[in-house]
Amino acid sequence: MQQSTRPAGERCHLPVVSMENVSFQYEQRNVIEELNFQILQRDFVGLIGSNGAGKTTLLRMIVGLLKPDRGEVRLFGTPLGQFHDWERIGYVPQKNAFNPLFPATVREVVLSGLYGRKKLFKRMNRDDYKKCEDAMHALRIEELADRRIGRLSGGQQQRVFLARALVNNPELLILDEPTVGIDSESQENFFHMIRHMHQRHNITFLMVSHDIEMMHAYLGYEPAHTSGKIKFFVKHTHELDNCAETNLAHSLRGIRLAEESLEAVNRGE
Numbered sequence: 577m578q579q580s581t582r583p584a585g586e587r588c589h590l591p592v593v594s595m596e597n598v599s600f601q602y603e604q605r606n607v608i609e610e611l612n613f614q615i616l617q618r619d620f621v622g623l624i625g626s627n628g629a630g631k632t633t634l635l636r637m638i639v640g641l642l643k644p645d646r647g648e649v650r651l652f653g654t655p656l657g658q659f660h661d662w663e664r665i666g667y668v669p670q671k672n673a674f675n676p677l678f679p680a681t682v683r684e685v686v687l688s689g690l691y692g693r694k695k696l697f698k699r700m701n702r703d704d705y706k707k708c709e710d711a712m713h714a715l716r717i718e719e720l721a722d723r724r725i726g727r728l729s730g731g732q733q734q735r736v737f738l739a740r741a742l743v744n745n746p747e748l749l750i751l752d753e754p755t756v757g758i759d760s761e762s763q764e765n766f767f768h769m770i771r772h773m774h775q776r777h778n779i780t781f782l783m784v785s786h787d788i789e790m791m792h793a794y795l796g797y798e799p800a801h802t803s804g805k806i807k808f809f810v811k812h813t814h815e816l817d818n819c820a821e822t823n824l825a826h827s828l829r830g831i832r833l834a835e836e837s838l839e840a841v842n843r844g845e
């Protein structure tokens with residue numbers, strides 16, 4: 577969970593993101609100052625802060641798009657500069673809305689989540705298509721697979737971006753205001769799905785949201801840590817001392833296979 581003081585000894589609570597004395601400035605103006613914070617496996621960390629507090633800047637540092645001026649960021653224990661396993665991280669940046677004329681289909685957008693640096697010049701194989709179908713199934717967007725992304729509603733597009741981020745089965749999912757611009761019912765469904773994934777899958781979450789009610793409802797009212805104007809709210813899926821007893825590490829494909837076998841049982845096969 578939160579500050580670097582929290583014990584991180586257990587096997588299933590290894591640090592996913594560690595920030596030590598991290599500072600960042602834009603044009604000599606401090607945005608992040610001396611931040612010390614650690615996110616452990618199975619945490620759900622929600623960042624709340626006013627406009628301009630530095631939340632997006634922080635996420636961009638964590639995904640390696642900005643370099644801290646001072647201090648160190650580690651991902652899965654590896655200093656950012658030496659970290660190459662980007663498929664372990666899914667990132668849904670802010671404001672994804674597509675031009676309605678954008679020609680890609682939903683399936684193509686989800687598949688593009690597999691084009692890591694390694695895959696860029698490789699052909700997709702059958703396994704890649706299977707991962708794509710699994711991610712679309714998990715997000716309930718299979719019927720939209722051949723539709724153009726630009727012609728979908730905001731809420732449907734958000735599901736597509738989430739499927740794209742999930743297609744590599746990431747261990748850390750980073751979401752920057754994922755429900756901006758979508759109606760309240762779709763927002764609620766989206767949060768419901770995110771909470772389900774946190775509780776049932778072996779995924780660590782880091783999410784920025786201005787939906788304070790929703791954040792408080794899931795993460796509580798007391799921030800685990802505060803840095804400048806950013807508040808860090810944290811929920812862990814299970815108690816630190818009983819993780820050995822949980823068996824929550826389902827993969828996306830796992831849900832699908834389980835559902836398929838349940839359907840087969842129901843059909844009497």
Ligand SMILES: Nc1ncnc2c1ncn2[C@@H]1O[C@H](COP(=O)(O)OP(=O)(O)OP(=O)(O)O)[C@@H](O)[C@H]1O
Nearest residue numbers: 602603607625626627628629630631632633634670
């Ligand atoms: N490229 C940039 N150059 C200079 N200043 C910037 C740049 N990007 C952001 N800033 C400034 O840095 C501060 C933090 O911006 P950031 O986007 O991280 O805030 P935020 O907390 O994500 O805000 P919001 O809730 O509005 O998305 C703001 O004052 C912003 O104006």
